[in-house]
Amino acid sequence: MLKDAELLVDGGVTYAALILLGTRKALGIHLAQAKVIFEYRSKETSLPFQQRKEYRKGFFLYYDDLWNTINLRNDEYQYQDGLFMLTIPTFNELVIREAILNAVSHRDYRHAGSVFIKQYPTKIELVSPGGFPPGITPENILWKQHPRNRRIAEVFAKCGMVERSGQGANRMFQLCARESKQPPNYSGTDDYEVFLTLTGKWYDSRTSAQVDAICRIYDNGAVRVERLEDGESLVLLPRYDIKASPRLADTPRRLYFPAGEKFETKDNDAVDKVMNRFKRRSWLKIVYQMESRKRYVVLALASLLLFIWGSMKYGVPTAAKLIAFRLPPSIHGIAGRHSLDILDRAVFRPSELDEATRIRLMEHFRPVMEDHPGNELKIVFRKGGRLGPNAFALPGGAIIFSDEMVRLAEHDDELLAVLTHEIGHIVHRHAMRRAIQDSLLGFALLSITGDVSGSSELFLGLPVLLTELAYSRQFEREADRYALDCLRSRGTSPIHFARLMRRIDQKMAPKSKGSGRKWLNYLSTHPMTEERLRNFEQ
Numbered sequence: 001m002l003k004d005a006e007l008l009v010d011g012g013v014t015y016a017a018l019i020l021l022g023t024r025k026a027l028g029i030h031l032a033q034a035k036v037i038f039e040y041r042s043k044e045t046s047l048p049f050q051q052r053k054e055y056r057k058g059f060f061l062y063y064d065d066l067w068n069t070i071n072l073r074n075d076e077y078q079y080q081d082g083l084f085m086l087t088i089p090t091f092n093e094l095v096i097r098e099a100i101l102n103a104v105s106h107r108d109y110r111h112a113g114s115v116f117i118k119q120y121p122t123k124i125e126l127v128s129p130g131g132f133p134p135g136i137t138p139e140n141i142l143w144k145q146h147p148r149n150r151r152i153a154e155v156f157a158k159c160g161m162v163e164r165s166g167q168g169a170n171r172m173f174q175l176c177a178r179e180s181k182q183p184p185n186y187s188g189t190d191d192y193e194v195f196l197t198l199t200g201k202w203y204d205s206r207t208s209a210q211v212d213a214i215c216r217i218y219d220n221g222a223v224r225v226e227r228l229e230d231g232e233s234l235v236l237l238p239r240y241d242i243k244a245s246p247r248l249a250d251t252p253r254r255l256y257f258p259a260g261e262k263f264e265t266k267d268n269d270a271v272d273k274v275m276n277r278f279k280r281r282s283w284l285k286i287v288y289q290m291e292s293r294k295r296y297v298v299l300a301l302a303s304l305l306l307f308i309w310g311s312m313k314y315g316v317p318t319a320a321k322l323i324a325f326r327l328p329p330s331i332h333g334i335a336g337r338h339s340l341d342i343l344d345r346a347v348f349r350p351s352e353l354d355e356a357t358r359i360r361l362m363e364h365f366r367p368v369m370e371d372h373p374g375n376e377l378k379i380v381f382r383k384g385g386r387l388g389p390n391a392f393a394l395p396g397g398a399i400i401f402s403d404e405m406v407r408l409a410e411h412d413d414e415l416l417a418v419l420t421h422e423i424g425h426i427v428h429r430h431a432m433r434r435a436i437q438d439s440l441l442g443f444a445l446l447s448i449t450g451d452v453s454g455s456s457e458l459f460l461g462l463p464v465l466l467t468e469l470a471y472s473r474q475f476e477r478e479a480d481r482y483a484l485d486c487l488r489s490r491g492t493s494p495i496h497f498a499r500l501m502r503r504i505d506q507k508m509a510p511k512s513k514g515s516g517r518k519w520l521n522y523l524s525t526h527p528m529t530e531e532r533l534r535n536f537e538q
Contacts, residue, residue, distance in 0.1 A: 006151050015109065016151035021058040028056065033129075035114040036062070036104070038069055042121065048266070059104055067097060070119055088179050090122060095172045099184070101162050103128040105152040112277065200252075200265030202227075202234055215255065215263050217274055225263060235261060240278045244271055317474075320436040324429040329376070329396075332432060336396025340380070343392075343400075351381035353403050361401075364412045365419055368486065375426055379419075381406070389504050393422040395432045408507065409500055417487060417497035417536075424482030430475040480532055498536040 002008040007017035018027060019034050027034050035056040039049040053069060055062040070091060079086045103115045108130025116127040130148070147153040156162040172184055202213035202225055212228040221240035226233055235257060245254040253271045255263040265271065351358075358381055369377045376397035384390050384402030392400045399422045401415065409415045425431060487494045 007155070014151060016149065016155065019058070019104070019109070019149075019152060020060055020155060024057045027058075031109065032056070033109060033112050033114060036066065036100075036117065037114050038066060038117045038119070040073060040119045063100070066100065066117070067093065070096060070117075070124070073119065073121070075121070091124060092175050092179060095175050095184075096124065098162065098172050099124075099126050101156055105156060105162075106130075106132075106148045108148060198255075198263070198265045198267050198270055199228065200263055200267070203262040203264070204234070205260035205262065210264075213263065215265070221278065225261075235259075242274075244275055247272065316437055316440055317433070320433045320440065321429070323436050323440075324432040327432070332429075333376075333396040335432060335435070336394040336398050339394050340398060340400070344382070347385060347387060348382035348400075348402075349385060350383065351403055352383055353381055353406060357406065361406070361412060361415060364416060368416065368419060368423070368490070371486075372423060372427070375423070377423065377426070391418050391422055393425040393431060395426075395429070395435075397426055399423070399426070408503060410503075411496060413492055413496040414500040416492060417483060417494065418500065420483040420486040421479050421497065423486070424479030425475070427482060428475070428478050430479065434472075434475070476532065480535060484535065494536040494538075498533045501533060501536075 002017065007014055007020070015031060018031050022031070022034075035054060036059075038051075038053045038055070040051040041049050051069075053066075055066065071093070075090050076087050077090070079088060100117070103117075103126050107115055107128040111129035113127075113129035115129070116125070118125040118127070153162065176184065198215040198217070200213065200215065201210040202215075203210055211234070213234060214226050214228055216224045216226070217240070218224075221238075223235075223237040223240060223242060224233065225235045237257070241258050243256045245256075247253060247268055250266070250268060252264050252266050253268055255265070255271070257263070362379060365379060369379075378398045380398055380400045382400055382402060384404045387402060387404075389405040389408045390400075390402045391405055394400065399419065401418075405418070406415065483497065484494050487497075
């Protein structure tokens with residue numbers, strides 16, 4: 001039987017056999033475009049569809065199901081003709097079946113498009129790729145016959161599904177006239193066939209007014225935009241030269257025309273089809289596909305959290321270091337002066353050390369300070385008050401020694417060891433890096449604009465960082481290594497640093513336990529560990 005119908009030729013399966021009897025898998029491999037798509041919309045102006053079914057398998061396997069789907073919304077109307085009451089359906093079954101058979105048997109299977117059947121409450125549109133067969137026009141379709149796919153048409157005829165004489169179109173017109181309905185309308189058909197029709201808003205680029213419009217995109221790349229109200233042509237492109245905005249969830253998409261015009265539509269699926277048809281795919285489509293799947297959303301969230309953690313742990317400190325070393329000296333000077341001014345007003349009191357002690361210490365510190373001419377080092381003495389025995393390195397080169405620290409030291413080399421440690425903080429820009437890490441955004445704007453007029457606001461928190469918060473272990477180790485290298489190069493024993501630290505710990509610990517608040521001292525702002533002290537005692 002298949003041989004008689006020429007569905008098998010020389011032992012091989014023909015394309016007609018695939019179209020009529022093939023499985024979904026076989027069609028997907030050999031003839032993926034042999035697909036019929038049904039869509040239902042409750043209004044002709046509606047963009048989203050209420051139902052959509054895709055048929056990609058042998059036509060005989062879904063022919064009845066397709067009609068049954070259409071018939072679900074086939075309202076019936078009653079008309080009285082004399083003594084008789086007639087019931088007439090909105091869609092005549094014979095007419096619709098004939099139209100579907102024509103679409104399948106006369107379409108051009110060389111085109112990549114699918115047959116579209118679009119049902120509305122009172123209208124059905126069928127779009128078949130390829131336009132009319134050669135020689136057929138809307139004017140001669142009632143009497144002229146020219147099947148594009150002869151084997152398929154003959155199989156339909158042998159099965160009694162269509163007229164052998166090719167009078168199917170004539171039959172559709174007669175049935176429509178008998179039921180007082182409009183005849184089939186072929187006016188939208190042309191040589192290259194409508195590939196896709198979009199409904200949306202049109203912007204002409206000259207004014208802000210929007211116009212309800214229809215955008216027709218043809219299979220050969222031609223584009224036509226018409227006013228929805230009266231069908232007036234708004235623009236016509238001979239070839240596809242449109243750019244589309246990337247898809248973002250279900251937000252409207254925009255099609256950008258060469259002259260600056262814009263067409264906005266909510267039919268995202270249709271825009272994707274157009275992009276795929278004319279190979280204008282954007283890499284941003286991957287973003288939409290990822291955000292549409294929960295597994296990718298979870299993966300993206302996990303990746304984001306990992307990125308944030310990595311940025312906070314490694315990225316921000318690295319960026320802060322790069323910025324701190326690239327800021328001009330004037331910025332460091334402003335930060336240092338501003339911080340010292342706030343500390344003098346809020347924490348410190350004038351030093352009570354006698355002049356001889358200060359002169360002696362300055363002379364003892366001078367050789368080390370002269371070894372760092374580029375850091376503009378400056379020694380400042382203040383009464384520490386609640387900070388107790390302490391020392392600070394400020395941006396710009398100022399190093400503060402509290403009176404309590406000086407009195408607690410039993411040897412000037414102990415203070416010299418503290419000085420080298422604080423110089424290590426200055427050389428490595430630790431105070432500035434800490435401030436930048438806590439206000440990185442402000443520093444980024446500063447580095448971009450170059451405006452230093454508001455830089456003082458960026459350092460409002462710097463005194464708090466210096467007095468209330470401890471340096472990180474990394475910063476302390478860097479300052480320790482610098483102090484050890486400096487002391488050893490000068491022949492001074494590093495053990496002086498460890499002895500002073502242990503003395504502070506022994507003398508200040510009882511005060512810390514007896515007071516209601518934390519006693520702030522050098523060990524609170526420069527946390528020590530036994531490991532660090534052993535490095536100085538070796």
